[in-house]
Amino acid sequence: MTSDAATPLAAELIGIDKEFYGVKANDNVNFLLERGQVHALLGENGAGKSTLCSILAGLYRPDSGEMHISGAPVLFKSPKDALAAGVGMVYQHFRLVANLTVAENLALGHPGLDVRLNQKELQQAATELGQRYGLPVDASARIWQLSVGEQQRVEILKLLYRDAQILILDEPTAVLTPQESKVLFKTMRQLAEEGRSIIFVSHKLDEVKQISDQVTVLRDGKTVGGVATADAEPKDLARMMVGRDLELPTRKPSEDIGSVMLGVSDIHVQSDRGLEAVRGMTLDVHEGEVVGIAGVSGNGQRELAQGLVGLRPLTSGSVELDGVDITHMSVLSRIRAGCGYVPQSRLGMGLAPGLTTEENLALKAFRRPPYSKSRRLVASAFRDNGEREIKEYDIRGVRPGLPIRLLSGGNLQKALVGREVEMSPKVMILRSPTRGLDVGATEAVRNQILEQREKGVAVLLISEDLDELMALSDRLLVIYEGEVVGEMPTEDATAERLGLLMAGQREGAS
Amino acid sequence: MNDSLLMLTVVAAIGLGTPLIFATIGEIITERSGILNLGVQGMMLMGAVAGFWATFTTGSLLLGVLAAVVAGAALSSIHAFTSITLRANQIVSGLALAIFGAGLASFLGKIGNDPLVGNPSREVFEPLFTGWLVDLPLVGPLLFGHDLLVYVSWLVAGIASYYLFHTRMGLSLRAVGEDPASAEAAGVNVSKVRYVHVLTGGALAGLGGAYFSLALVPTWQDDPIGAAGWIAIALVILSSWRPWRAVFAAYLFGAASRVQFTLQTLGEPWSDIPSTLLSMLPFVLAIIAMIVLTSGKRARYLGAPAALAIPYFREER
Structure with missing residues (x-):
């Protein structure tokens, strides 16, 4: 690390805690961001990456912990405060108003603009900014007319229009083709060379290896470690991320394909x-x-x-x-x-959020025996089959009588796939x-x-x-x-x- | 020419439409922030009684208008609190406001040793211009035959339209009504924007109510505004959330309310049409307009704010 008193870190998050409905999304997380670097935040889904970023961007307030921007302590009450401090985020689900134009989305919430909006000037500024950073967009188009890739460019332009010094990109490549990702990486490099700092959230090792200077790994809401990308082997990063060696099932080629x-x-x-x-x-x-x-x-x-x-x-x-x-x-x-x-x-x-797990598992079969007999539902069939399927498809966290929406995403999906298979x-x-x-x-x-x-x-x-x-x-x-x-x-x-x-x-x- | 039946009807329609303009534009501004306030009827009645009372006590029309604006805004602040801060169901809260406001206004008109009810107003809004201007053919009665508040209503439409589509605050307002999460991410204070515009909407509804008690029927009676508050909610949809269209929609309904009187002066056979049937006309028109506008594919292009009536909670996951 090269930080000294003369060049404070771009951002410093110390001991961040955040709990959602009894689940610790961030548990004593530390994160140090150096100026002019692309810093990857690596972790599985649910590891707490998005929560950490949302805290830095002012969307969530941490339950405890400290934040410093350029050495000065900050307390963000809203994204407005974060933007004023030069911190902006491109959310995984874009935060663009679909019915407004690109230029209007850039102007929205910008404190430095005149009371009177000049559409032409705004559009010109947006176009010029796009050209400078290799992010071409039609500034007069409405957001819903744009492709996902174009919308992402608008999100980045929005931050640059505010002259954000810290840009948080939450899984930006998830919606891009490999080629589009390359173009994005070029823009990210250009921004870092200008002295801006970028947080790149991803769970893809090869991308992290390719674009970042520094990696911080999160697992189960905790910081597992931080390394310089150059020193990190992909398989070490994978182990840090997952906590074990992993091997996902793959298909074996088969000859007997039928009609x-x-x-x-x-x-x-x-x-x-x-x-x-x-x-x-x-x-x-x-x-x-x-x-x-x-x-x-x-x-x-x-x-x-x-x-x-x-x-x-x-x-x-x-x-x-x-x-x-x-x-x-x-x-x-x-x-x-x-x-x-x-x-x-x-x-x-896929599932009816307010019904129980057992009812959801029977949602496609309930019209027929054993679930219904002479147009009446058979409670025991729901219970017995439900218990069997919950065990068979390893659906965890089920509490009898409670709605299925309380289950985690993975268990919801196991229930949904299980029901279809049944x-x-x-x-x-x-x-x-x-x-x-x-x-x-x-x-x-x-x-x-x-x-x-x-x-x-x-x-x-x-x-x-x-x-x-x-x-x-x-x-x-x-x-x-x-x-x-x-x-x-x-x-x-x-x-x-x-x-x-x-x-x-x-x-x-x- | 200026005395022709058509001209008289049009001028009357402008008068009858004016309170609807205030209330409709108020509700447009409220709904543009994503808050549905169905309490327009209650806010208008509170404005009507407060305006009448203030003018009755002080003899000042200006103070009457001020009192009406404050009363409308005050009542709407209840809805703002329940729907923005408490994130309650906006339909329930709005309907409660309509009932509460109507009851309270009626009550206030009857209390005291010398109740308001039955009294004529001490001051009334009179036509602003007299003499040759009004006698000009066509434009005279159309442009110069009105009282001050009619011109204020045109001004309100112009300002609201410019504010919505050409200012920074208007952009924030539209964004908050369309997509509060995105607006917030862009640094807009969603709660503040919603509070400000719900209160503005209430103030305008109050002003609309006062137009009844200080201009149209300047005597306090128990139910001075008819169903104007409910019609205004329908007019918001009819004008597809645009202030200028609200002016024309309001005049259309003003004309529909006026037709029964016009037909009676025409004599046989027109005057034989039962007046009860004709007084239904504005409501029938409202229902037809709703059906035509909101059915099928047209509804999609209508322009209802996408987040209308949906409570916003930042940390929703």
Whole structure:
């Protein structure tokens, strides 16, 4: 460390504690940020990275602990105070007002502006700032018109427009293609060279190795250690992060792929805004095969999944399940025909938050015996089957009679996947099944998916996580703006090749 | 020409629409911050009684208007506290406010040795201009035939519109109503913005109420404003949360309220239409406008603030 009295640290967090509903999200965390550096904050989901960042950005108040910015003690009551002290954050879920323009989002809350807003001047300033930092955006566009990558640029511009000296980027690469990530890294370097300090939150080791100067690892809300990136071996970092050596299950190639179980031909589906989100997709999933759908979020994933399970009408095209045309079937008929679905939002779409775990586990089967007999529900069936499934799918933290929403994300997902598996589906459609889960739960869910494949279930895995797709899929399709732009066996896929396709560049087009 | 039936109806519609303009723009400003205040009726009635009382006691119209504004804002502060600080259900709190305000206003009109009820106002808002200006064809009665508060209502519409769309505070207001979490992350004090604009909305509703008791029907009676507070809530939707449109929507409803009198002066066969049927007209119009505007795909482009009626809690996870 080169800190001395003349150059104080950009930020110093000492002994930070923060508790949420009895769970210690941060437990005596220490974090030192040097000026002009990219400092990676590494840890699993739920390790307390986002909480720590939100405290530094003034969104949460720590229960105890001290913060210093440029050597001076600070107490942030709100993000406003943090921004005034030069600390800004790009949240994982962007904090942009969708109905406002890019320029308006930059101006929002800026204390140095005139009372009268001059749209033209604002737009010009935004455009110039974008050019200087390699973050081009259309300043007059409204946020909802922009892609996720563009929205992220707006978030960074927002901080630069305030001249933030400390920029916190919470998992910024999660929504980017590998190529877009590279561009972002270049901007991050440029900012660090200007003397700004950057906190880069990630759980991806290779990215941390590639971009950061310094790494701090968090585990279970505690600081595990801090090292210079140059001195750190990826596998050491992994052990610090997880607390044990880890090996995630991967698929073994299989020869015995059966007949077409899910046949989708030329379907078109509209988004909530009435725009064409799926524009003529055709794909097959065979018995005992996992087909992965790769793509940057917002390219028709939601509409594709909802169209296939019947939650959203198809404007044209047809869907067959095991040779039966299910195009015009209701959701219930599709479930009975053998269509399983694990949606992205676990609570709300997947599970009923206010019902108990036992009731949720029976949510698709309750209309029939043993759960109901002559139109009456059988309480003992709920209890007995519930107990069995809770044990079988290792759902932890269940307290009888209490709503399922009290469970952690990993246990919710185990319950959701377990319920679908119990229905013995012929086809399973999953969206980002391990998003936000810790390593243990990820392992359980992946094993379950592979087990279903062994049983001959046709699995359609729609995910934004390339590692997950490559680990589980037999075959990969890449979608861009609602169309399939590439298809390959997983053996032929590389992150670069997928990344180009995900960015909309068709192979052999030029 | 200035005495034609159409002209008389239009001028009357402007008068009847004026309290609706104040109340509707007040509610637009409130709702733009993401707070739904259904207590407009109560706030208007409190403004009406406070304004009448102050003018009755002091003989000053200015003090009457001030008292109305303060009374409206004071009542709305209850809703601000329950819905912003306590994060209560805004519909319940707003409806309670409407009932409470109406009851309190009626009570205040009846208490004391010399109750307000039945008394005429000591001062009344009179047309501002007289003489040749008003006699000008067409523009005379339309532009110069009104009392001061009509011009104030136009000013309020202009200021509200400029404030919303061309100032820094207006941008914060719109952002808070659309997406409080993002606004807060950008350094906007969400609670403060919401408090300020709920109180402003209450003040304008109070002013609208006072227009009834100091201009339209300047005698204190138990129910001086009809259902104007409820109509104003409908007009917010009809004007799709834009102040200028509120002016025209309010005049449209003013005209609908006036039609029954106009038809009676026309003689047979028009005067045979039962007046009870005609007094339904504004409400029928409100229902039709709601159905047409909020059905199907149109609702999406209407522009309701996305976070309307949703309590905001920063540390929600």
